Amino acid sequence: MTKILNVLLIATLILGLTILTAWAALALWYRLPFGMPIRAISAGGFALLGLSVIASLFRPSRLRALATYCLALATTLFWWTTLTPPSQANWAPDVARQVTGELNGDQLTLTNVRNFDWQTPTEATERWETRSYDLADLQGVDLFMSYWAGPQMAHMIVSFDFADADPIAWSVEVRRQVGGGFSPIADLFKSNTLVIIAADERDVVGTRSNVRGEDVQLYRIDTTPEKARALLLKYVQASNRLAAQPHWYNSLLTNCTTVVLDMIRTIVNEVPLDWRVVANGYLPEYAYDRGVLDSRLTLTELRDRSHINAAAKAHGLTAGFSAAIRQDLPKP
Numbered sequence: 001m002t003k004i005l006n007v008l009l010i011a012t013l014i015l016g017l018t019i020l021t022a023w024a025a026l027a028l029w030y031r032l033p034f035g036m037p038i039r040a041i042s043a044g045g046f047a048l049l050g051l052s053v054i055a056s057l058f059r060p061s062r063l064r065a066l067a068t069y070c071l072a073l074a075t076t077l078f079w080w081t082t083l084t085p086p087s088q089a090n091w092a093p094d095v096a097r098q099v100t101g102e103l104n105g106d107q108l109t110l111t112n113v114r115n116f117d118w119q120t121p122t123e124a125t126e127r128w129e130t131r132s133y134d135l136a137d138l139q140g141v142d143l144f145m146s147y148w149a150g151p152q153m154a155h156m157i158v159s160f161d162f163a164d165a166d167p168i169a170w171s172v173e174v175r176r177q178v179g180g181g182f183s184p185i186a187d188l189f190k191s192n193t194l195v196i197i198a199a200d201e202r203d204v205v206g207t208r209s210n211v212r213g214e215d216v217q218l219y220r221i222d223t224t225p226e227k228a229r230a231l232l233l234k235y236v237q238a239s240n241r242l243a244a245q246p247h248w249y250n251s252l253l254t255n256c257t258t259v260v261l262d263m264i265r266t267i268v269n270e271v272p273l274d275w276r277v278v279a280n281g282y283l284p285e286y287a288y289d290r291g292v293l294d295s296r297l298t299l300t301e302l303r304d305r306s307h308i309n310a311a312a313k314a315h316g317l318t319a320g321f322s323a324a325i326r327q328d329l330p331k332p
Helices: 004-033 037-058 063-083 206-211 226-243 258-263 280-289 299-305 309-315 323-325
Strands: 100-104 105-114 128-134 137-148 152-162 168-175 193-200 217-219
Touching: 004 063, 004 100, 037 063, 037 206, 100 226, 105 226, 137 226, 137 280, 152 226, 152 258, 152 280, 168 258, 193 226, 206 309, 217 299, 217 309, 226 309, 258 280, 309 323
Parallel strands: 105 193
Antiparallel strands: 100 105, 105 128, 137 152, 137 217, 152 168, 168 193
């Protein structure tokens, strides 16, 4: 029994050291403010330290090696906590501004609503607008899924439909700097901050369906105007907080899906964790199982009818875009 416990202890230590060493080496590689040679030496040095400590577990010097490793790890963790998200930087034009909102009775005024005219995936005529919405006219919520990397991964956009105004779409995105980009691995290590974009659907959806060529699907959410209002105000509150205090983007913990699911608890009383939150391309299945999509159709039928690319391209990125892409979609 003692031998079995010793084996289990050693195995647990090896697993823990491997995970911690990989994390620390990648953190040093991605976030040290130096050139590639120094970052490579630092990350490689920590990796070698971890390997040597794992090897020392089978030697009499293991306690001294573990103490050295703990000191190096504590130093790295202290440095990690000093990294704070910037509020000012040379942001890419499409994420240069953070939307904010002000509510006066039923009148919601949004500042820095994006309404770009996209010519290519990287070139657009820039427009930032101030818009007002009467929440008494809020009719419902729609979910866009834009598939950019196969069926497993998608970008999630939530849009709010009004009786007498164009829908307003909300997108949680990486706030890239000019010359930067999105990397699922790098963005686990405080490489970019978070931004919430409120935009015209012709902009934030159209650039994906018509310009980038992503597979965009639209699902009508089965909810009440009261719950739709609560979710919209959650977006406004989150945007105002983000404008006041920047926050790091994280590919797993703080991304377009995890942020939105936290808000969606205003619509669904319980949102249990599910593997489809990570592989978010399967969120329509998740939403269907939770009863927030049209249950009159099977999921396969609903998915087949949700594709909007053909309608979006036939209409073009012009006025009436939002009505055109909804024309043949089933209403919940």
